[in-house]
Amino acid sequence: MLLTPILLLFKKPLAYNNYGYVSDINELEYVDGKIYANLYGQNEVVVIEPTTGQIVNSINFSNLLAQANVKYNPTTIDIGYVLNGIAYQPKSKTFFNWEMLARNG
Numbered sequence: 001m002l003l004t005p006i007l008l009l010f011k012k013p014l015a016y017n018n019y020g021y022v023s024d025i026n027e028l029e030y031v032d033g034k035i036y037a038n039l040y041g042q043n044e045v046v047v048i049e050p051t052t053g054q055i056v057n058s059i060n061f062s063n064l065l066a067q068a069n070v071k072y073n074p075t076t077i078d079i080g081y082v083l084n085g086i087a088y089q090p091k092s093k094t095f096f097n098w099e100m101l102a103r104n105g
Helices: 063-067
Strands: 015-017 020-022 025-031 034-039 044-048 055-060 086-089 094-097 100-103
Antiparallel strands (some): 015 020, 094 100
16 A cells, blocks of 8 residues: 655644644544544543534543553653554544553444
8 A cells, every 4th residue: 555645734723622722733633524633741632623623522541541550640750651642443443542542432
């Protein structure tokens, strides 16, 4: 399979919520008509309506640390130790986040 990179240029910030524009949008995935984006440095993924840029949902992945039997807060070791980065597997409808999985729906 040959992949062709696509360059996206935004004329304004990508996403906003009730408080204004949201920065640190990272690792975008387009799934079922929505953009899923990791917030860099946080254990959170936001769901963005692509036509408006409005954040329509937020998913906090902090509970995955407890499910993986992590007994400490990784950010106390390094602020970069967060559930950063997402990928999506359409066949199984599975999101991959950090080294853990979260089922979509």
